[in-house]
Amino acid sequence: MLEKRFLNGHEVLVEACIDAGAMQMFGYPITPTTEILSGWINKSLQNKNLHCLQTEDEVAAGFAVCGAIMAGQKAFTATAGPGTVLMQDALSMADGMRLPFVALIGQRGGPSSGTVIYSQQEVNLAIHGGNGEGLRIVLSPSNLEEMYTLTRKVFNYAYKYRFPSILLTDGYLLKTRQSFSLPETKIENQKLLALVDEASQKNIRNIYTLEKELMSELEKNKQDFEEMSKEIVEFEIYLGDNSLDEIEDLIIAHGIVGAVAKEAVDELNKQNKKVALFRPITLSPFPKDELNKLAKKIKNIFVCESSLGQLHDLVKQNLEVTTKISGIFKPAVGVEVEEIVDLVLSNK
Amino acid sequence: MSKDAKFCMGCGHPIVLQTLYKILKNNNEEQKSVLGLDIGCSLLAWDFLQVNTFQTHHGRVTPTMVGFKRAKPDSLSFAYTGDGGAYSIGLQSLLWAAKRNDPVTVIVVNNSVYAMTGGQTAPTTMKDQITLTAPVGNSEEPIDGLALVRAVNKKAFVARSSVNNPKQLQEYLQKAIESQKQGNFSIVEVLSYCPTSWKTFGVETNNFLEELKKVFVIGEY
Ligand SMILES: Cc1ncc(C[n+]2csc(CCOP(=O)(O)OP(=O)(O)O)c2C)c(N)n1
Ligand code: SF4
Ligand SMILES: [Mg+2]
Numbered sequence: 001m002l003e004k005r006f007l008n009g010h011e012v013l014v015e016a017c018i019d020a021g022a023m024q025m026f027g028y029p030i031t032p033t034t035e036i037l038s039g040w041i042n043k044s045l046q047n048k049n050l051h052c053l054q055t056e057d058e059v060a061a062g063f064a065v066c067g068a069i070m071a072g073q074k075a076f077t078a079t080a081g082p083g084t085v086l087m088q089d090a091l092s093m094a095d096g097m098r099l100p101f102v103a104l105i106g107q108r109g110g111p112s113s114g115t116v117i118y119s120q121q122e123v124n125l126a127i128h129g130g131n132g133e134g135l136r137i138v139l140s141p142s143n144l145e146e147m148y149t150l151t152r153k154v155f156n157y158a159y160k161y162r163f164p165s166i167l168l169t170d171g172y173l174l175k176t177r178q179s180f181s182l183p184e185t186k187i188e189n190q191k192l193l194a195l196v197d198e199a200s201q202k203n204i205r206n207i208y209t210l211e212k213e214l215m216s217e218l219e220k221n222k223q224d225f226e227e228m229s230k231e232i233v234e235f236e237i238y239l240g241d242n243s244l245d246e247i248e249d250l251i252i253a254h255g256i257v258g259a260v261a262k263e264a265v266d267e268l269n270k271q272n273k274k275v276a277l278f279r280p281i282t283l284s285p286f287p288k289d290e291l292n293k294l295a296k297k298i299k300n301i302f303v304c305e306s307s308l309g310q311l312h313d314l315v316k317q318n319l320e321v322t323t324k325i326s327g328i329f330k331p332a333v334g335v336e337v338e339e340i341v342d343l344v345l346s347n348k
Numbered sequence: 349m350s351k352d353a354k355f356c357m358g359c360g361h362p363i364v365l366q367t368l369y370k371i372l373k374n375n376n377e378e379q380k381s382v383l384g385l386d387i388g389c390s391l392l393a394w395d396f397l398q399v400n401t402f403q404t405h406h407g408r409v410t411p412t413m414v415g416f417k418r419a420k421p422d423s424l425s426f427a428y429t430g431d432g433g434a435y436s437i438g439l440q441s442l443l444w445a446a447k448r449n450d451p452v453t454v455i456v457v458n459n460s461v462y463a464m465t466g467g468q469t470a471p472t473t474m475k476d477q478i479t480l481t482a483p484v485g486n487s488e489e490p491i492d493g494l495a496l497v498r499a500v501n502k503k504a505f506v507a508r509s510s511v512n513n514p515k516q517l518q519e520y521l522q523k524a525i526e527s528q529k530q531g532n533f534s535i536v537e538v539l540s541y542c543p544t545s546w547k548t549f550g551v552e553t554n555n556f557l558e559e560l561k562k563v564f565v566i567g568e569y
Contacts, residue, residue, distance in 0.1 A: 024419060051418065056444040060411035063404065063441075067384070067415025070402060075419065093405050196400045196416075198379040203395045204402035207387065 004181045009174035010035035012144045013104055013167075014043060016151035017076060021189045022102070024051040024068050024075040026061040028083060031116040032171030033106040036078040058083040062090025062101075069099050070204075072194025074155065076102040080171070081110055084122050084129070091164055092130035096206040098221065100158035100165070100193070104151070107170040109332030117171035118334050120255060123310040126166045127284045133218060135225045137165040137232070138284040142258040144178045150281070152187045153232075159190035161228045168283065170306075172334065173256045229285035237294065238262050238277040240269040247297065249275040249344055252315055253304040254283060257335045261304055264340035275344055280314075288318040295321050300347055303327035304335050355392050358553055360511040360540030362396070364457055367517050368426070369397045371525065381424040384413045386438070388430035388464045389542075390457065407437030410445050413452045424453070424528060431458040431537075435471040435493040442493070446533050447500040453524045454535040456493065458508075459542035460560055467545030474563050479545075490563060497535055498569045505534035506569040511541060512557055513566075520568070539564060 007015075013036050017025070027037040037054065044050035055061040061077045068075035079087050084105050094101035107122040109115030128134040137157050141147040151167050158165035196202055208214040236258070239247065253261040258279040268275045278294060280287050295301065301323050305311040308329045315325065328335050328343060355361050372378045381399045385391050387406035394401050404412045409427040417425040434442055434456040445452060461479055462468040468481040471493070476485040498506050505527035509517040517538060524534035539560045543553045 024415075026415060053414075053418065055411065056440055059408065060414070060441045060444065063408045063411040064415030064418070066404070067412035067417075068419035069415075070412075071382075071416045071419035071423065073419035075415065089405060089408065093408075097402075196382055196402065201398060202400055202402075205394055206403050206405075207391055 004179050006177055007144065007180045008177045009144060009147055009169065010039050012148050012180060013078070013151055013174075014039040016148045018043060018047075018050065020074070020152050020155035021192075022074045022076050022155065023049060024073055025077065026053050026055050026064040026068070026075060027077050027079065028055055028058045028061050030080050030083045032108060032174045033078040033080045033104065035174070036104060058086035059089050062087045063093070065101060066090055066093055066099055069101065070195045072192055072197060074192060076104065078104040078106070080106040081108040081122070082113060084125050088125070088129040091136070092132065093206060094164040095130045095132045095135065097204060098162040100162055102155055102158050102165055104167045105169070106174050107168065115332050117175070118306055119170055119332050120257065120306040121310065121331055122168065123283060123307065123314070126168050133222060134284065135163055135221055136284055137161070137163050137282070138168050139166070139234070139281060140168050140255040140283050141173070142255055142279065144173070144176065144180045145183070146281075147173065148180070149183055149187070156187075156190040157232055159193060161224070163225065163228070168255070170256055225285065232282060233285050233287040233290070234281035235287040235290055236277070236279040236281060238265055238279065240265045240276070242269065242274055242276060245297070246274045247276045249273065249300045249302065249347070250294065250298045251275060251277045251302045251304060251340060251344070252280070252311065253277065254280050254311060257304050257306060260335055260337055261340055263337045264344070267337060267341050268344055271345065273344060283314065286314055286318050291315070291318060292320045295319060295323055298323055301325045302340070302343055304340055305329060306333060306335060307331050355389065356544045358541055358543040359389070360459065360538070360542065361389055361393065361457055363511040363514065364455065364517070364538050364540060365393055365396055367514055368455070368521055369399070371518060371522050372399065375525070377424055380422065381426065382416060383426045383428050384409045384416065386427070386429035386433035388433050388462070390428050390430055390433070391464070393428060407433045408441070409433065410438055410452070410454055411441040414445050414450045417450060417452050424525065427452055427454045429454065429456055430463065431456055431460065431472040431493070432462045432470045435491050439493070443496060443500055446497045446504060446535070449501055449503055449533045451528045451531045451533060453528045455521070456535065456537040457540045458537050458560075458564065459540045459545065460490070461542060461545045463542045463545045472564075474560070492564070494535065494537055494569050501533055503532045505532065508537040508539070508564060508566050508569075510539035510557060510561060510566060512554060537564075
């Protein structure tokens, strides 16, 4: 049995990045990800292999990450809200050059400076914030143990498949202190990759003279992304006491709201409701086939999120059946177990 | 891009690049050198020299090379940029790289305009100079980027040369590389020909450059 400790989300993330082999962080303070920066700096005092620079802004942090990655170092950044907006400049370069760019994003209420804790409003920005096709890997954890494992995966996916990869969490989960233990099975780290070194001369572009050349590059990227999707899509189907074929209603939620929805399923089970939870863990690539397989048998879908419909839109985009969808949409506010229970019970 | 991906006839960029390459080759340092390229006519240098190069974004080459150098301290890291990329959109990061004394070498090719986009007003456009966005002449005085850099860093090598003085240009670039090797920031601004945006021919192009030299002080700062 592995040791259990009491950690918060920031501490878990710092530990996961170190275990992932990250050597350098570039960042700019912003709630709720500031403590990742300060936590990393504190670790770097003890471990001389860890480096950090608090940059002049998120734009510089993002491009410094790009530069360090080019030089063959595992580097990352962490940001939130308005910082996620500024980070798009560098992320878009990473999109274009297929850099293994890792960003930890702590969602906060938006638009603008909004609020600082609860939110799931950066889903669109995380996936589609660049001026391209949204070929990014975005993972959403619902508790601290998952936060650790998914962060390790974010690094591994970035380096294995060379798409920018984002851990998308929120201020609430980051501040949550839970009993935490490392996963039982050891996670191997994906090997490093120096894009530029002395061994050979490379001339790397991100701007094209021929329109067709760019198009075929993007088509290839899209194909790579789709092939990769089969290998990495991840989701949870939580049935409570039900069996799969008796399910009538389906709740769809991700991240912290997914954890709440799980409790709602248990509660609804007690009241004999045949309801399950579908929780996408990879928001991008979205577990489309798995959702559709399940949705065929479903009468009602309930999307619950701390946003006015960003997950709802993702579900709609991917759903091939015309099942009725309703839900709870509360940007910047937490979703509670009772609300989900009431919603499902009140549906006729 | 608004035009074919090659430097125009009479452009100053190739002079700067070839001068740099000559130094690297003489020092046997081509392999350890990396030339990060800003977006602007600088991007055209991506396959011009026998060194590692990569394009970045407009105004972002300096923070990118800061990251590169921090990850690979034994490299010679160059940020190659235009005057717009350095002193307008990228000024914040340029000054902070200088302030922190990050050991990278920034080469600013100052042609007094945004050339890649067709010749609009830049932070270095002279007073009364006519550009696409100042059709009746620029109302502002240009900025002296090197004075700003010097104000935040006393150790850096900071100098301005021009493409019609290749000997001096070579000397300054060599000193800038030395500065990087000693662990200091360095910046060389090069006043450079852009006959396309200036709409000049033959000797007019050199005359325009001489006008620029009257506004931008040549020498070490
Ligand atoms: C974020 C962003 N804004 C605007 C542009 C368009 N743009 C491309 S090059 C350029 C100006 C380049 O001027 P300068 O840095 O002086 O380089 P030059 O072309 O003169 O060598 C601009 C505005 C861009 N590529 N990216
Ligand atoms: S537009 Fe000016 S700076 Fe750009 S390649 Fe042509 S001459 Fe050179
Ligand atoms: Mg210019």
